[in-house]
Amino acid sequence: MTEQFQDRLKRDRDSLHRFLFENFSVRGKLVRLDSAWQAVLERHPYPPPVRDALGEALAASALLASTLKFEGVLTLQLRGEGPLKLLVAQCTSHMTLRGMATWSGDVAQGALSSMTGDGQLAVSIESESDQQRYQGIVPLEGDTIADCLQIYFENSEQLPTRLWLTVDERASAGMLLQRLPEERKSSVADEDAWPRVVTLADTLTDEELLKLSNQELLKRLFHEEDVRLFEPTPVSFRCGCSKQRVESLLRTLGQQEVRDIIAQHGAVEVRCEFCNRSYQFDKVDTAGLFAGDEPGLASKTVH
Numbered sequence: 001m002t003e004q005f006q007d008r009l010k011r012d013r014d015s016l017h018r019f020l021f022e023n024f025s026v027r028g029k030l031v032r033l034d035s036a037w038q039a040v041l042e043r044h045p046y047p048p049p050v051r052d053a054l055g056e057a058l059a060a061s062a063l064l065a066s067t068l069k070f071e072g073v074l075t076l077q078l079r080g081e082g083p084l085k086l087l088v089a090q091c092t093s094h095m096t097l098r099g100m101a102t103w104s105g106d107v108a109q110g111a112l113s114s115m116t117g118d119g120q121l122a123v124s125i126e127s128e129s130d131q132q133r134y135q136g137i138v139p140l141e142g143d144t145i146a147d148c149l150q151i152y153f154e155n156s157e158q159l160p161t162r163l164w165l166t167v168d169e170r171a172s173a174g175m176l177l178q179r180l181p182e183e184r185k186s187s188v189a190d191e192d193a194w195p196r197v198v199t200l201a202d203t204l205t206d207e208e209l210l211k212l213s214n215q216e217l218l219k220r221l222f223h224e225e226d227v228r229l230f231e232p233t234p235v236s237f238r239c240g241c242s243k244q245r246v247e248s249l250l251r252t253l254g255q256q257e258v259r260d261i262i263a264q265h266g267a268v269e270v271r272c273e274f275c276n277r278s279y280q281f282d283k284v285d286t287a288g289l290f291a292g293d294e295p296g297l298a299s300k301t302v303h
C-alpha cells in the first residue's frame with residue numbers, strides 16, 4: 001500500500017492532471033510543481049512571503065495556461081507599491097514555466113495586499129500564431145493570489161472558475177474547478193452540482209493539497225461523485241530567453257547607445273531576470289549585430 005502510494009505521488013510530481021465529473025459539466029485540474037519550483041528558487045533566493053506568493057502564482061499560471069485553446073503564453077503579473085514591487089509568473093501552453101519577483105526592504109508575512117500595497121494584477125494571454133493579445137487587469141485586493149484571481153474571474157467573461165493554491169519550500173500545488181456550459185442534453189440537469197463541489201473543495205487543506213496523491217485527494221474530497229482522472233501532462237521549468245531575443249533588444253537600443261556602453265564598460269551585459277543567464281556582447285559581437293545598418297547613418301544620430 002505504502003509503496004503504491006509513493007508510486008502515485010511520484011506520478012504526480014511536476015505534472016498537471018485533468019479530471020472530469022462524469023454526471024455534470026464541471027471539470028478540474030490539479031497541478032504539482034516540484035523540480036520546476038526548485039529550478040525557480042535555485043536561480044534567486046526570496047524572502048519567504050515573496051517566495052510563497054511566487055509559488056502560488058506559478059501554480060495558478062500553469063492551471064490557467066492549461067485551459068488555453070491555442071498555442072501561446074499566459075502571464076500573471078502583479079505590480080505593487082509596497083515592499084513587493086513586481087511578480088511575474090508565466091506558463092506556456094506546452095506547460096513550461098518561469099517566474100521572478102522583485103522586492104525592497106523587509107517583507108513581513110501577511111496578506112498579499114499588505115505586501116503589495118496599492119497595486120494591480122494583470123492576466124495576459126498571447127497567442128503564438130497570430131500575435132493576438134488579451135489582457136485583463138484587476139486591483140490587488142484580497143489576502144492571497146487565489147483571492148485576486150477570483151476577482152479577475154468575476155470581472156471577466158470567464159466560465160465560473162475557482163482556484164485553490166498552496167506552497168512550501170519544496171513544492172507548489174493547486175487545483176482548479178471550472179463550470180462548463182451544459183452540453184450533455186441527455187444528462188439530468190444538476191443545478192446544485194457546482195455549489196456542491198465548490199463547498200467540498202473549500203474543505204481542502206494546504207496539507208492535503210501538498211501531501212496527498214491526486215487520486216487520494218479526489219477520493220477524499222468528492223467520494224460520492226463519479227470523477228474521471230486523466231493521464232498527467234508534464235510541467236517543467238524553461239526560460240524562453242535566447243541570444244536572438246537579447247540581440248533584438250540591443251537593436252532597439254540603437255548602435256550609438258550600444259557603442260557608448262562598450263566604450264565605457266568594454267562589453268554589454270544583459271542578464272535575464274528569470275533564469276539569471278548572462279548574455280555578453282563585445283565590440284566584435286555588436287559589430288555583427290548592426291552589420292546591416294549603414295554606418296554613416298548611425299553615426300549621425302544626434303543625442
Ligand SMILES: [Zn+2]
Nearest residue numbers: 239241272275
Ligand atoms: Zn532567461
